[in-house]
């Protein structure tokens with residue numbers, strides 16, 4: 001909860017780091033928003049990640065690709081602190097995740113991290129605007145203020161007219177737009193997206209990707225996006241291929 | 255579609271599906287057992303050792319009505335289980351539809367599933383009755399027994415009930431549509447008509463009962479009360495949800511929206527609890543009059559009156575328990591169905607305890623207003639009844655006692671139910687944990 005107060009030092013790499021980086025303080029303050037060093041994760045039997053190294057800079061768009069079952073989702077969840085790394089170091093926005101409690105990790109996520117999944121992440125009983133406002137509400141914002149901020153983001157992603165529609169009644173594409181708005185409403189440092197276009201058709205998927213990457217780029221938000229789609233991967237600054245829990249190759253397309 | 259194909263498609267090994275079958279069968283068994291008991295008492299029995307409530311003509315009716323009333327929450331539970339559309343079930347039906355099954359064929363499958371569960375339940379009614387007989391007809395001392403030794407007529411009744419309940423179950427399975435996501439049915443004109451008709455029925459029949467003391471009037475009043483309560487249930491739930499929604503915390507918002515998305519299930523429970531509340535209001539007066547000792551008739555035969563009171567309280571408690579059980583069951587189904595969005599909430603820090611608070615608020619908003627309103631109505635109806643009976647509004651000091659006792663009973667009942675709700679949510683912890691587990695975030 002009081003993560004900023006407790007861990008002042010780590011905070012530098014986030015907003016402050018981005019602000020001060022160009023002013024010449026960059027050498028003292030790491031610009032990486034995400035660092036994975038020798039990360040391993042195994043489910044009861046299956047090893048899913050075996051010594052993964054990943055470095056994502058502020059504002060960078062990284063695509064994670066690889067065959068089904070290679071550990072992409074696991075990588076994303078470990079990086080976001082949803083699953084704990086069993087070995088190695090995960091540094092998210094300057095914080096060593098293993099040093100944080102679950103509550104602190106959750107607070108970090110809802111303030112500075114956005115998450116977009118393939119489908120089914122909206123609470124069906126809530127209106128679109130309320131779904132977008134959820135991270136703010138759970139962070140203790142007053143309802144009116146949170147809903148106003150959320151409505152603004154719905155307008156930005158182009159479905160302002162659906163603000164009061166129940167999530168259960170939205171189309172697949174609309175739902176994903178709401179999810180993108182929800183991921184960005186907290187003005188995060190980094191957004192994790194697990195096949196966000198996977199349930200959409202080609203055109204719809206690309207449109208959503210443009211939206212996510214475009215909006216993120218405007219705010220200097222880093223994006224880590226898991227995808228099967230070659231076009232989506234090509235749109236990223238960099239592609240990282242995962243093969244059987246290991247990084248296969250890292251290719252800079254910038 | 256061949257019958258064998260229908261049966262094969264109707265069978266499913268999924269856990270949720272088995273639980274559904276078990277609940278339908280179990281509730282039908284309970285309803286069958288109560289029906290067997292009611293019919294047994296109605297046939298009249300003069301076996302030794304039975305309590306006078308089941309042997310004396312004018313007291314029998316009370317026992318029969320009590321048993322039949324208890325069937326109402328049990329059947330509400332059956333209906334809920336029939337309507338429950340679990341994830342596994344949805345996927346199965348969607349797959350069948352995709353494979354080209356017509357609505358009629360899907361209906362046939364649903365009917366076969368419900369019919370099979372109902373048949374199972376009807377068969378199980380006999381063992382249920384035997385257990386009931388041991389508990390209420392063997393263990394109590396002679397003179398306090400409620401159930402006589404089962405006889406040939408009971409067996410015949412049971413054998414007749416099996417096809418009847420099976421046919422009813424099959425029909426219900428074919429007719430009851432499953433609840434789809436997001437189609438929140440608001441109470442409409444039919445509901446308003448039922449509300450008014452039920453209230454009128456109660457008022458008119460009670461007035462006539464006071465005049466004639468005929469039992470028919472009383473029975474009509476009970477039917478009217480049931481109609482009123484089941485019409486008022488969803489409205490009460492929606493009103494509670496609106497009040498809950500105005501609270502500033504996010505848990506209340508989530509709970510309120512869940513209730514608003516499906517006011518019917520909670521509404522059925524609220525209806526049963528409202529009737530329980532009304533009964534509580536009546537029982538409070540009864541207890542007041544009996545234990546007051548001002549009346550010689552009460553003091554002389556205290557055991558008889560206290561016994562009757564105890565029996566009716568037991569019926570109310572059993573009815574409330576079944577209702578709360580079906581409410582909790584509904585919460586479980588939802589936890590399973592909504593595990594993906596719930597797991598997403600966990601990403602933002604709504605933890606196990608937070609989700610537990612959502613569930614508690616949701617249960618309390620259904621339970622507490624229903625009991626409170628029921629008890630209040632019970633008292634108002636009671637007041638009016640007394641005043642009509644004596645032809646004038648009774649003096650305040652005569653009403654204060656039962657009113658206070660009714661209030662106290664309602665408060666105690668509400669607190670008890672609140673406790674039960676909290677306890678239930680605590681017991682559901684493992685399910686809550688499973689619902690918000692990160693596994694649910696991965697693409698299915």
Ligand SMILES: Nc1ncnc2c1ncn2[C@@H]1O[C@H](COP(=O)(O)OP(=O)(O)OP(=O)(O)O)[C@@H](O)[C@H]1O
Pocket residue numbers: 043044045046047048066067068069070071072073074075693696697
């Ligand atoms: N809860 C679990 N228990 C056991 N093994 C699991 C669990 N979840 C995933 N796995 C295994 O871990 C490996 C990596 O899974 P992961 O979901 O990360 O793959 P993925 O690359 O995202 O695949 P996809 O492209 O199909 O989404 C797979 O072999 C999978 O079978």
Ligand SMILES: [Mg+2]
Pocket residue numbers: 072073074194696697
């Ligand atoms: Mg995946």
